[in-house]
Amino acid sequence: MSVNDTVDTAVNAAAKEWKPKIVAFCCNWCSYAGADLAGSSRLSYPADVKIIRVPCSCRVNPMFILKAFERGADGVILCGCHPGDCHYSTGNYYTRRRMTLLFSMLDYIGVERERTRVEWVSAAEGARFSKVMNDFVAKIHELGENVKVGDLRCKQ
Amino acid sequence: MHKIGVFVCWCGSNIAATVDIDRVVAEAKVQPGVVFAKDYQYMCSEAGQNIIKDAIKEYGLTGIVVCSCSPRMHEATFRKAASQAGLNPFMVEIANIREHCSWIHKDKEEGTEKACVLMRAAVAKVTLNTPLKAGESKVVKRALVIGGGIAGIQTALDIADAGFPVDIVEKNATIGGRMAQLDKTFPTLDCSSCILTPKMVEAKSNENIRLITYAEVEEVSGFVGSFKAKIRKKARYVKEDVCTGCGVCMSKCPSKKGLNEFNMGLNNRPAIYIPFAQAIPNVAVIDSTQCIKLNTGKCGLCEKVCTAKAIDYTQQDEFIEEEYGAIVMATGFRPIDASKFDEYSYSTCKDVVTSLELERIMNAAGPTGGVLLRPSDGKHPHSIVFIQCVGSRDVSGRGKPYCSKICCMYTAKHAMLIRDKYPDVEVHVFYIDVRTPGKNFDEFYRRAAEQYDVDYIKGQVGKVWEEDGHLVVRGVDLIANEQIILNTDMVVLATAIEPDPTARKVANMLTASIDTNDFITEAHPKLRPVESPTAGIFLSGVCQGPKDIPETVSQAGAAASKVIGLLCKDKLTTNPCVAHSDELLCNGCSCCEKVCPYGAISYDTHLINDHGVKETRRVALVNEALCQGCGACTVVCPSGAMDLKGFSNKQIMAEVEAICL
Structure with a gap:
């Protein structure tokens, strides 16, 4: 084995180092603002988390989460205002109920429960946002790469 | 055919330090639909906006993505710029590569990669944007102020001066709030009542102001420009428009065990009472928990002595419903409960x-008539x-993590006033830090320490206990680095x-954001x-954060000017x-109608042309003026x-696909 080969292997290993893909849905009024506060307070969390802004957590159709898993996401986190604090008064209650159902469905189709999470983060909780994201990413690292959810018929 | 322009902002070094801007631009250029990509140091500046406007015109852009700070910061700026260049403002998307990227990631490689993904997601989204047109809604020309302390009064006066009607809803029987309880104000030592009560009178006499006291807001619906509020006016058992405030009922009332809230429970008041002599409205109120007549049916003395015939034991809570264009929160504060701190x-x-x-105790209208006396035995204290x-800057969980801001100054005030009036009294002050950032504040504190010989001790107190009729304070003097034990009277x-x-x-009712300490969050x-981040809700006074009277008054004026605007x-x-x-897809099932928190969805049966087949169907209709866009129905x-x-x-x-690519 030449020196170049060793270097190549090292480069390949580095290139192959697994980076989880994590989608975070954040409601515009609380969690997105909480993420902004985490930013302006320079409270870091892994770059694997990519945030999608939605008006309210109740805008998140469970289909979006399934779509993310279908496209190879390793974790999906949905953040909204604390119960009782929803900008639209009741949106996060809908979210809570819908997600309970989705969790059960994800169990059924074999996506680990811990890969999806619902968290309440207020606009003032920058520190909490960062902590939640750090925790979540650590958990996803523990679980490892996700199996892509998909229609086997499409692969034939 | 999409023609997307991508504009990457450096934000000085805020973004450029951790994101390789050139790579983001290069990556943007190869995204499907992107015909133009450019970076600039400050995209939000006039020059930056001109780059966007010129590119829109030159390349005939159909949509733009700005990679910059949070859309909560500058989305409106860039939408306006796009619209000035003839592009529909809703064809603008922001990729937040500052708060969500450069500010939290230290590794440039990671930051750049993430910025590219965020840019990609925004490009993917903007290609699906459609031009939107904002509708119009009415503005009810009346404001509601919740809270009748100095903050609420000042806000209401300023709004009323501009010619708009204002309602003040105050939960207590009188307006005035905490400021009415204060004796003197720092740093000028003005008498608090002397500067507050004229304002209270002004609020009462102003024809644009309606005072709704002893009342609470029960329900609020609607949105900026047209809120609907339901206000519960609690039963006073006294006819407000008949009572003359003569006070005869108070002197005759046999039930005198109610704690005088105005004097912080230091003495008692009758069951029928006027909170204090300068109360506005100067009308009695019956405490239904203390009144003998209301509880047992016997007595009725106040009704007999009232020459104005103002007493009405059958009075019920009333409801007032009114529409408002804007609502101001001025709910104020209270001191925390000190009994949580056993050591004191x-x-x-x-x-x-x-x-x-x-x-x-120091106030001339207080329980001791303004003479400094020990509450236990009514004797003059010597120390x-x-x-x-106490409870501020406390991260143990018993108190509050924040600095209450006013305590250093009011303690200096108390110490100075006591030393001035009773030079024989020794005054010691235990402090962690003395914080006096304000006009003439530090001078005031120094005057207390230097001219009035107030003994400031840097350190905390560990325990206070009673011994032989006096108090013993054990604390630590951090400068001398020793424990000290002081015998004192109060x-x-x-x-x-x-x-x-x-x-x-109230915040929940108004859907105003509130932080973990229960202070209302400001929009920025x-x-x-x-x-408040919720349109049409404004903040005045301590409900937003600890502040002193001058700050409260200036904030109240600022809130008023926003309301007037x-x-x-x-x-x-x-x-x-x-x-x-x-309507071609809708099956008229009513699911969306049930989840809509605004009642914005209704149903209509009408003729639909479904690919040549004409049918009468029941379909959902969204009232765009009522819909707030939460998306629950979708x-x-x-x-x-x-x-x-x-x-x-x-x-x-x-967006999901672009992120997971």
């Missing part, structure tokens, strides 16, 4: 008082110990202040400090990102007919 023996020793209690930061606790407990309820901490408008543009239903719709403009299923799916 507040609940067991009468001579341990809070600062607000001392304020009443007083003040303990600062201990005054500078208790932290907390938002009034009603604030959370620096640039929009008197507005809103009420001056005849029409408001509405958020066009609302739900809409595709998820429940079983047929996929309901979608949200600006955040459509396709757009969010495209």
